[in-house]
Amino acid sequence: MERKSFIRQSLLAIPALYLGNSWLFSSCNKKDEVKPGDWRGDVIVIGAGIAGLHAAKLLINLGMNVTILEASDKTGGRIRALSGMADFDIQLGAEEVHGNKSEWYNLVTATPGVSLHTPDGEDYFFMNNTLKSETAWAGDATLVQAQTFESTARNYSGADKTVHQAELDQGNNPANFEISNALIGNEYGTSNNRLSIAGITEEDRLWESGDKNYNLKTGSYNDVLQHHYAAVIDKVLLNSPVTAIDYNGTKVNVTTAGKVYTADRVVITVPLSVLKNELISFMPALPAAKKTAISAIGMGAGMKVIMKFNSRFWDGAMDSLIGGPKSAEMWVPGLGRSGAFVLTAFIMGEKAEYLSSLGTGAVSALLSELDMMYGGAAASSVFDTAHIIDWGKEPYILGAYSYPVVGGGIAQRAQLGSSVDKKLFFAGEATHTAGHSGTVHGALETAIRVVNEVTQN
Numbered sequence: 001m002e003r004k005s006f007i008r009q010s011l012l013a014i015p016a017l018y019l020g021n022s023w024l025f026s027s028c029n030k031k032d033e034v035k036p037g038d039w040r041g042d043v044i045v046i047g048a049g050i051a052g053l054h055a056a057k058l059l060i061n062l063g064m065n066v067t068i069l070e071a072s073d074k075t076g077g078r079i080r081a082l083s084g085m086a087d088f089d090i091q092l093g094a095e096e097v098h099g100n101k102s103e104w105y106n107l108v109t110a111t112p113g114v115s116l117h118t119p120d121g122e123d124y125f126f127m128n129n130t131l132k133s134e135t136a137w138a139g140d141a142t143l144v145q146a147q148t149f150e151s152t153a154r155n156y157s158g159a160d161k162t163v164h165q166a167e168l169d170q171g172n173n174p175a176n177f178e179i180s181n182a183l184i185g186n187e188y189g190t191s192n193n194r195l196s197i198a199g200i201t202e203e204d205r206l207w208e209s210g211d212k213n214y215n216l217k218t219g220s221y222n223d224v225l226q227h228h229y230a231a232v233i234d235k236v237l238l239n240s241p242v243t244a245i246d247y248n249g250t251k252v253n254v255t256t257a258g259k260v261y262t263a264d265r266v267v268i269t270v271p272l273s274v275l276k277n278e279l280i281s282f283m284p285a286l287p288a289a290k291k292t293a294i295s296a297i298g299m300g301a302g303m304k305v306i307m308k309f310n311s312r313f314w315d316g317a318m319d320s321l322i323g324g325p326k327s328a329e330m331w332v333p334g335l336g337r338s339g340a341f342v343l344t345a346f347i348m349g350e351k352a353e354y355l356s357s358l359g360t361g362a363v364s365a366l367l368s369e370l371d372m373m374y375g376g377a378a379a380s381s382v383f384d385t386a387h388i389i390d391w392g393k394e395p396y397i398l399g400a401y402s403y404p405v406v407g408g409g410i411a412q413r414a415q416l417g418s419s420v421d422k423k424l425f426f427a428g429e430a431t432h433t434a435g436h437s438g439t440v441h442g443a444l445e446t447a448i449r450v451v452n453e454v455t456q457n
Contacts, residue, residue, distance in 0.1 A: 053447075154201050272297060272430040303352050356392055402429060414431075
């Protein structure tokens with residue numbers, strides 16, 4: 001499972017400016033550096049996810065007067081943890097760190113009490129109404145075809161099409177479609193019949209943060225934010241959803257519920273779906289090219305369902321369970337970390353839309369799926385409690401993370417991230433143009449880019 005995506009992975013590599021107690025310029029070979037220009041003034045940062053927090057920290061360090069507006073009642077965006085269900089914090093959003101060549105990796109590993117590891121577990125696959133380990137499936141033609149397709153899908157040449165259309169054109173066995181959807185579409189935040197195969201090839205060819213994925217061994221990503229961004233977090237104005245941005249005059253006026261803030265320049269780090277759903281009105285309207293870019297990048301439903309059990313019914317060496325007709329993928333978040341009996345179901349795209357429509361009934365649907373896979377009432381008989389995080393229903397996020405659609409591409413991400421009239425500047429994972437979209441480290445990198453842009457005269 002090498003894909004670099006947001007919700008399990010890290011929704012967000014670049015040398016960072018030390019802003020607090022630890023970082024100067026990193027010597028890592030990344031695509032960007034903090035190279036600020038001479039402009040200084042008043043800046044409003046909209047959004048307190050990783051892109052907003054990092055941009056604000058850099059700007060404050062440069063002596064700017066920065067106002068940070070966050071629509072929700074918490075900071076961190078799609079970095080969020082669930083406490084109390086297990087003897088460790090369960091990540092509800094970003095979960096894996098992709099590669100050791102990123103500033104996010106640097107920040108995580110420099111946080112006291114936080115450490116990373118790569119659990120030594122095995123994947124289990126559900127195919128042909130049978131659940132077996134990858135070892136037990138060895139040599140099976142259906143699984144081999146699915147894994148071969150997954151390994152070659154990111155090296156595609158030819159006319160753009162969906163990933164699902166590509167597997168149809170290759171004559172792949174329909175018995176492995178659930179597997180390939182879990183390995184590809186689900187990991188990219190959608191379904192194979194919505195995901196561009198040319199798009200994932202374009203992005204993966206630019207990937208450079210490293211191929212090894214890491215999970216938390218100790219601590220939480222919230223600890224990372226609190227350690228490195230505490231001073232910024234203290235300045236965030238929570239419960240301040242922006243409804244309008246007026247950049248007609250020499251200053252920019254930003255309207256929230258009941259108050260107007262004024263600045264010289266504004267950094268917009270809201271999730272792509274907020275722009276898609278036009279939760280913020282712009283005066284004048286955004287340029288037509290930017291509107292086109294907003295519509296030409298995908299972002300849709302995504303959720304995690306955390307289920308706690310009184311005993312374990314799965315193999316103790318299992319890492320992930322792949323190919324569930326409703327879940328796509330489940331994994332053991334405490335593997336190598338805890339003895340708690342917890343599974344995380346990670347569901348994107350059409351499957352997420354379906355389970356989301358069930359509300360709390362999504363838990364029963366997933367328990368039924370597990371009972372079907374393991375036999376009898378293996379899961380439901382030992383079920384304890386569950387927690388659903390439905391990112392598509394989070395009012396100021398409205399989805400999982402961005403993905404390429406047919407006819408889109410990195411050129412659209414560049415257009416999305418382009419500034420407007422030297423007043424509006426855009427950051428966030430969807431604006432990343434070097435292959436790290438949909439990740440924490442990608443979002444963090446765009447914060448560095450946008451600070452460089454903001455500070456130019």
